[in-house]
Amino acid sequence: MSNVNQSSWFEKGMTFEQYRDSMNVNKQELSRVYEQLTFSEEDLAFWKDLSARNWKGIVLTADWCGDAALCVPVIQRIAEESNIELRFLIRDENLELMDQYLTNGTARAIPIFVFLDQDGYEACVWGPRSPEVQEMITTARATLPATDAPDFEEKQKQLYRTFKETITTDPAVWRTVIESVKARLKA
Numbered sequence: 001m002s003n004v005n006q007s008s009w010f011e012k013g014m015t016f017e018q019y020r021d022s023m024n025v026n027k028q029e030l031s032r033v034y035e036q037l038t039f040s041e042e043d044l045a046f047w048k049d050l051s052a053r054n055w056k057g058i059v060l061t062a063d064w065c066g067d068a069a070l071c072v073p074v075i076q077r078i079a080e081e082s083n084i085e086l087r088f089l090i091r092d093e094n095l096e097l098m099d100q101y102l103t104n105g106t107a108r109a110i111p112i113f114v115f116l117d118q119d120g121y122e123a124c125v126w127g128p129r130s131p132e133v134q135e136m137i138t139t140a141r142a143t144l145p146a147t148d149a150p151d152f153e154e155k156q157k158q159l160y161r162t163f164k165e166t167i168t169t170d171p172a173v174w175r176t177v178i179e180s181v182k183a184r185l186k187a
Contacts, residue, residue, distance in 0.1 A: 007120030009058050009097050013087025016076050019061070026069035029168035034073035037174055044081060046182060051083035054118040059088045060098050060127075061111040066164035067128050068111040074177045075113055075126070084115070103128060115185070124187065130180035133173060137163060 020027060039047070057079060061068040072088075079086045091098050091110050103109035112127040129137070140159055145152050167173045 019088035025063045029069040047081035057086040058114040070167045130176040132176035
């Protein structure tokens with residue numbers, strides 16, 4: 001947990017509408033998840049309780065990222081129900097902040113959601129994936145040929161295309177993100 005006030009990063013960020021308008025790659029997938037996502041009564045009660053915390057959030061993301069096409073709209077909808085205002089920063093334009101939130105201490109994996117308390121200090125962080133989505137991609141990657149194989153690049157591109165299609169069309173996958181975020185926010 002960082003004891004650095006992150007309010008200035010929040011102020012720099014785009015609103016969800018500005019971010020979505022700026023998208024060129026995964027706008028359709030992100031919009032599909034955003035529009036089709038539904039919450040249970042239990043979810044809605046939890047988000048309502050969360051709204052009393054008066055939090056804000058910073059999202060490190062990028063349009064080309066398949067995981068962001070899934071997680072950004074899910075967490076944006078959670079934020080709307082929880083009275084949490086999110087601001088979006090493009091990873092490669094904000095490496096100074098990104099490098100505070102490396103995955104496994106090395107990877108600039110996105111999206112990363114930094115939830116801030118009412119004073120602008122980090123309350124909790126979530127990302128880049130739910131454990132179930134991580135397991136899906138780990139299992140899928142295990143089917144790839146060796147990196148020096150002539151067809152590796154082609155097979156990897158196909159794998160990521162299929163993976164993105166799956167995670168942005170399957171509500172059961174969306175549910176894993178909801179549950180994972182809920183667990184993090186409860187902690």
